[in-house]
Amino acid sequence: MDFQLSDSQRALQETARKFAREAIRPKAPHYDETAEFPRDLMSTAYELGFMNQGIPAEYGGSGLSHLEQVLVCEELAWGCAGVTTSIFANDLANLPILLFGTEEQKQRLLKPFGERMRLSCFCLTEPSAGSDVANLGSTARRDGDHYILNGSKCFISNGGYADQFTVFATVDKGRRHKGITCFVVEGKPPGLTVGKHENKMGQRASNTVSLTFEDVRVPVANRIGEEGQGFPIAMETLDHSRPVTASFSLGIARAALEHSLEYSAQRQTFGKPIREHQGLQFMLADMAMNVQAARLLTWQSAWMLDNGQKNTLISSYAKCFAADMAMKVTTDAVQVYGGYGYMKDYPVEKLMRDAKLIQVYEGTSQVQRIVIAKELFK
Amino acid sequence: MPIVLIVAEQQPDGHLRKATLNAISAGRTLAEKAGAELHLALLSKDPSKLAEELKVQGVKAVHTAAAPELEHYLAEVYAPVIAGLVQELKADYVGMASTAMGKDLMPRVAARLKAAMATDVMAFNGSGADISFTRPMWAGNVFAEVKLTTPVKVFSARATEFPASTGGQPAGEVKAFTPKLEASKTKFVDFKEVKSARPELTEARVVVSGGRGTKGDFKEIEALADELGAAVGASRAVCDAGWVPNDLQVGQTGKVVAPQLYIAAGISGAIQHLAGMKSSKTIVAINKDPEAPIFQVADYGLVADLFKVLPELREALHKLKE
Amino acid sequence: MKILVTAKRVEDPESKIKVKPDGSGIVQEGLKYKINPFDEIGVEEGLRLAAKHGGEVVVVSIGGKEVQEQLRHALAMGAHRAVWVNHTGTLDQLALAGLLQKVAEKEKPDMVILGKQSIDDDQNQVGQYLAEFLGWSQATFASKVESLESEQEKNKVPALQVGADGKTVRVVREVDNGLATLECALPAVVTTDLRLNLPRYASLPGIMKAKSKPIEELTPEKLGVDVTPKIQVLKMSSPPPRKAGIKVPDVATLVDKLRNEAKAV
Numbered sequence: 001m002d003f004q005l006s007d008s009q010r011a012l013q014e015t016a017r018k019f020a021r022e023a024i025r026p027k028a029p030h031y032d033e034t035a036e037f038p039r040d041l042m043s044t045a046y047e048l049g050f051m052n053q054g055i056p057a058e059y060g061g062s063g064l065s066h067l068e069q070v071l072v073c074e075e076l077a078w079g080c081a082g083v084t085t086s087i088f089a090n091d092l093a094n095l096p097i098l099l100f101g102t103e104e105q106k107q108r109l110l111k112p113f114g115e116r117m118r119l120s121c122f123c124l125t126e127p128s129a130g131s132d133v134a135n136l137g138s139t140a141r142r143d144g145d146h147y148i149l150n151g152s153k154c155f156i157s158n159g160g161y162a163d164q165f166t167v168f169a170t171v172d173k174g175r176r177h178k179g180i181t182c183f184v185v186e187g188k189p190p191g192l193t194v195g196k197h198e199n200k201m202g203q204r205a206s207n208t209v210s211l212t213f214e215d216v217r218v219p220v221a222n223r224i225g226e227e228g229q230g231f232p233i234a235m236e237t238l239d240h241s242r243p244v245t246a247s248f249s250l251g252i253a254r255a256a257l258e259h260s261l262e263y264s265a266q267r268q269t270f271g272k273p274i275r276e277h278q279g280l281q282f283m284l285a286d287m288a289m290n291v292q293a294a295r296l297l298t299w300q301s302a303w304m305l306d307n308g309q310k311n312t313l314i315s316s317y318a319k320c321f322a323a324d325m326a327m328k329v330t331t332d333a334v335q336v337y338g339g340y341g342y343m344k345d346y347p348v349e350k351l352m353r354d355a356k357l358i359q360v361y362e363g364t365s366q367v368q369r370i371v372i373a374k375e376l377f378k
Numbered sequence: 379m380p381i382v383l384i385v386a387e388q389q390p391d392g393h394l395r396k397a398t399l400n401a402i403s404a405g406r407t408l409a410e411k412a413g414a415e416l417h418l419a420l421l422s423k424d425p426s427k428l429a430e431e432l433k434v435q436g437v438k439a440v441h442t443a444a445a446p447e448l449e450h451y452l453a454e455v456y457a458p459v460i461a462g463l464v465q466e467l468k469a470d471y472v473g474m475a476s477t478a479m480g481k482d483l484m485p486r487v488a489a490r491l492k493a494a495m496a497t498d499v500m501a502f503n504g505s506g507a508d509i510s511f512t513r514p515m516w517a518g519n520v521f522a523e524v525k526l527t528t529p530v531k532v533f534s535a536r537a538t539e540f541p542a543s544t545g546g547q548p549a550g551e552v553k554a555f556t557p558k559l560e561a562s563k564t565k566f567v568d569f570k571e572v573k574s575a576r577p578e579l580t581e582a583r584v585v586v587s588g589g590r591g592t593k594g595d596f597k598e599i600e601a602l603a604d605e606l607g608a609a610v611g612a613s614r615a616v617c618d619a620g621w622v623p624n625d626l627q628v629g630q631t632g633k634v635v636a637p638q639l640y641i642a643a644g645i646s647g648a649i650q651h652l653a654g655m656k657s658s659k660t661i662v663a664i665n666k667d668p669e670a671p672i673f674q675v676a677d678y679g680l681v682a683d684l685f686k687v688l689p690e691l692r693e694a695l696h697k698l699k700e
Numbered sequence: 701m702k703i704l705v706t707a708k709r710v711e712d713p714e715s716k717i718k719v720k721p722d723g724s725g726i727v728q729e730g731l732k733y734k735i736n737p738f739d740e741i742g743v744e745e746g747l748r749l750a751a752k753h754g755g756e757v758v759v760v761s762i763g764g765k766e767v768q769e770q771l772r773h774a775l776a777m778g779a780h781r782a783v784w785v786n787h788t789g790t791l792d793q794l795a796l797a798g799l800l801q802k803v804a805e806k807e808k809p810d811m812v813i814l815g816k817q818s819i820d821d822d823q824n825q826v827g828q829y830l831a832e833f834l835g836w837s838q839a840t841f842a843s844k845v846e847s848l849e850s851e852q853e854k855n856k857v858p859a860l861q862v863g864a865d866g867k868t869v870r871v872v873r874e875v876d877n878g879l880a881t882l883e884c885a886l887p888a889v890v891t892t893d894l895r896l897n898l899p900r901y902a903s904l905p906g907i908m909k910a911k912s913k914p915i916e917e918l919t920p921e922k923l924g925v926d927v928t929p930k931i932q933v934l935k936m937s938s939p940p941p942r943k944a945g946i947k948v949p950d951v952a953t954l955v956d957k958l959r960n961e962a963k964a965v
Contacts (some may be wrong), residue, residue: 007772008911010769011776011907014902015902017905019901052905057905062908063905063908064904256793430941453828453831478876481878482828482841482875485825485830486832488829488831489828489829489832494793495823495825510934515821516711516717517713518939520936520937521937522934522935523934524932525934527932564837564884567879568880568881569879570881571877571879580785614894620847620850624894625876627894630713631819638707656939662958677945678958679946679947680948680951690951691951691954
């Protein structure tokens, strides 16, 4: 057992912290207010290798291990979770190619991301199939060397600006989850329509749209894995992304904790700083304790992947615990600030809105519990 | 008798750099503790006029070197000349004010003499042969008492810690010496002076500094400074943004000041700024943000918009004079 | 061209420095360490010069095993290789400059770029000692005319101007009351001031690549340098604390206090 980070792990953390502090945080209120796409931050993030961070160097990425990604993403999310979701969208979308693509596909579909800034998005959720992935309605029909895609996807991060789409569709609805297949759609082919940018409660810096596929042709060469392998591909992808999603919660919650510690030292009631009141101390202690507990689960779930271990159970613990923890900690931070906490002039209400999304996306906290139970009953 | 040699500094405009007078005081303090004689060195194209000014500063002798090569200061030219004089005089201590020149030159002199050096000395301790130096470390967060164990001991003195020497009798002797000139691998190209009618930051009795809160508009800062005969300073953010010249920066990484009165307007008070001004005798902070860290070091804090209160303050101070 | 830059390990400038009760040093516990900010500016300038003129940036640090972290930082920024002078224990400026002299004689760079001072002992000496020991030209407090928000800065143009023949470098120096420009024959020693440039971030791929860049290990013994300290720190203390100040309600009260209490106006 070793909880010591290596020099290079600390260096990664440090560079992410610096970027978050100097670049992301100062602009976070602006992007939260306007819900504009943070293009300037994205392009710096690209140049510094925060985008495509998990893609190995030989395919043009930064080549970070899972633990390293978790360390980096906690820092970025400390700056702004919405921006971080945008930055990390490529990694999520490209995971299926990395995990299940052929060497030819990796060369062709991953490498261009290392040559210039390109965006990619992960298209799984549908209006009537979110948590219930097996109920996917999008279809793929084979036509010679192509598949023809039809259907619609929703809540797609970076969908409005993407150059490449990782799409899940079924080749046979009757086969339920055994019909699901994974495809990569390049560019903006005819028949692909981007819907409006959703007006979200939190993480407003991330672009979220719906997509419609109408007879979109995809070459067979862009099918990832076999026909019907899409469901395990999606599940494996989520096993890999859950530690990072959990780390977003850590960043948000740590920011809330730090603000609370600072504010509670300044704000006076009954003749002393509020943090000298025991009631406040209990809250602050709980916040700090839970952030650290979530961090250890998150690290463990990433470490397992790096060591070739299946992490479905632990990563579900991590994602679920961290998301719920961030919700609680940010809610408490608003409480620490009292009336001011509810005002947009103070930083904590944004954190509370941002945290909420983590309980919802990439598997709700309820779905995580279902996965956990299923693992426990094995 | 041991000898303390202080190097005088001539400005590009030919005048004596005022900090030299503070360095002379420092040298005198040291000479008294060490039971030593105080000597001065002056290098110039034509040192005669300044030598007359300096000989009445209560020194044993002013050693002057005159040569055309000494017109523009260059460390490589000056260092061997001063080191040569130290050896000739068998001086025990050689020091200078911690000005840009002092900081550039003295380590090179020390290197030449294989001597150890203490920078930014604030006080001398002990007596006779047992002398130690007090100097700041970690941006003034720590004061260290250090001892130099080489035969010759070199130092630069922080001007704000020693009063300007006001002269003494009898007048010292002016002694010309032949400088050991060496060919220089460095050429002086030019000096672009930032012209200012105001006193030099590190020498001023009063400093008025502006920060981010000015949004780059220094008119009110300057007007108040002129009312007080003060120098103008600035925070790092303001200099980095190019709003005011770099050499106005007060802070750990800029100039360290310790005036009688320091007025900080629109400066939040980052650690590195505080490090450069917290030895000031009286500190006034004016800031809109009541939580700004600058208030923690200020003797008098005023939570207000600087654009509103600086004119008021200037008016009020002007009335005091009438 | 070959540029030797330094990467001293110092306490994070944001950290609170406290003196131990017995005055024997500072409290190390809980401190974070970084590359000396002035050295980081030196590394950046070296990288810009190498990008413009071609060549190699070699970074050197002196200290125990832990200084490898600062070397890796410079390597992650883009330096090509590193030299580590392994030594634990106190080193004064004479010793540091002596060690750097030997490294410079071995590496034969066209330029050595160092921070003007390190933010721990604030001595501001090593560059000058080194220039004298090597018998080289010296330009301290290197800065530039353009601001840090200028186009030149955004385009990472080096501020140090190497002559067309590659034999000289022009350096704009930050001095009292203005900027002085020197032309130094190469090889030269340059020390950096704050506004020479804004150091780049170490990129993620840069950090990953730095793991496999070579670090050569040397020791004072191998370099033949006697590092016995000639400066002894007898005691450290905290500066006297300022007495707590007050908030005044208005300008009139402020003027009254300044005149009658502080006697400052």
